[in-house]
Amino acid sequence: MKLIIQPDDGPDSLLSAIKNAKKSIEIAIFRFDRSDLESSLKAAVAKGVKVTALIADVNRGGEKNLRQLEMRFLKEGITVARTADDLIRYHDKMVVIDRRVLYMLSFNFTHLDIDHSRGFGIVTTKASIVQEAAKLFEADCARRSYSAGLDTFVVSPTNSRKVLRSFLKRAKKQLLIYDPQISDKEMIGILQDRAKSGVEVRVIGKISGRASVPVHKLTHMRLHTRTIIRDGHQAFVGSQSLRPAELDSRREVGLIVRDSKVVKKLLGCFEGDWETTPGASQQDIKEDEAPQVAQKEEAEKAVAVLVQELRPLTGTVRKAVKKVVAKAGEEVLHDKIVKSTVKKVVKKAVKQAVKEATRGSRTA
Secondary structure, X not given: OEEEEEOOOOOHHHHHHHHXXXXXXXXXXXXXXXXHHHHHHHHHHHOOOEEEXXXXXXXXXXXXXXXXXXXXXXXXXXXXXXXOOOOOOEOOOEXXXXXXXXXXXXXXXXXXXXXXXXXXXXXXOOHHHHHHHHHHHHHHHHOOOOOOOOOOEEEEOOOHHXXXXXXXXXXXXXXXXXXXXXXXXXXHHHHHHXXXXXXEEEEEEEEOOOOOOOEEOOOOOEEOOEEEEEOOOEEEEEOOOOOHHHHHOOEEEEEEEOXXXXXXHHHHHHHHHHHOOOEOOOOOOOOOOHHHHHHHHHHHHHHHHHHHHHHHHHHHHHHHHHHHHHHHOHHHHHOHHHHHHHHHHHHHHHHHHHHHHHHHHHHO
């Protein structure tokens, strides 16, 4: 097992892995803007390696770039799959080489993450972990449900809350945490409980509210990783923060590692960052900001539920369109008036439902 530390290590290990692939490369992408990695994937295809890219359906502000990436990949001979829309986001990033090596990353394939942000990656050849990663990749490519097979392979929303809850509770001496935004009430409660029990808890990042643990803000570079080091012997490295949306409503992936060399390097990095970061007496979140964070997370949860509940509507609309085509002919579908009318009807129905639900909650 090996550890990648960003921005120190840069893209070299990934470029080398892609170059040395013999049979297959499977890569899950949330953000991507590196021409060096794209050129390496293209070169792999040219020499007969099967490259499959699972690309996120959406990301904040970057859908256009994702669709352009898909088109470029297809032209370059890369097999492209797009994630489903059943979760708020598919935020995981990993690479499986020849079904023998897994690169589990907390950073995206971008210049910002690789060159300017604190991030980690775990490289492992352990067969059970690689197989589990391949199983998840296949399930998400085919838009099938995934059931967790390993507690050390941490997947949101499948098993992450359960695994990370247990991971935190079992701390005896120390919890060192990198996290851009800890806001889950259950997880904050566990951290406070551990601290009261004498466990040393330190956080580089932010915690909502007034959690009674020392927090430092990373200032000499951007913080992107989500990492927890427990008792100096085990660590979690992944893409999920300890906040509701990333535990319950998004696809996030991480690993629990026990490799002594990897954990030792993580410890050294944390202590170095801790010494060069200022303390935050109020966790850099003002009291009036906490409700905004909570509201955003509740909104994300609501969107996830809404997407799931509206799925049957797709079938209903499809049947209605078929009936229209049967009666009026396919030419009607090219009529702008028909398209506009369908959009207005659906939009009006949703608005009315929200209005009625709001009115009902006020009178309840």
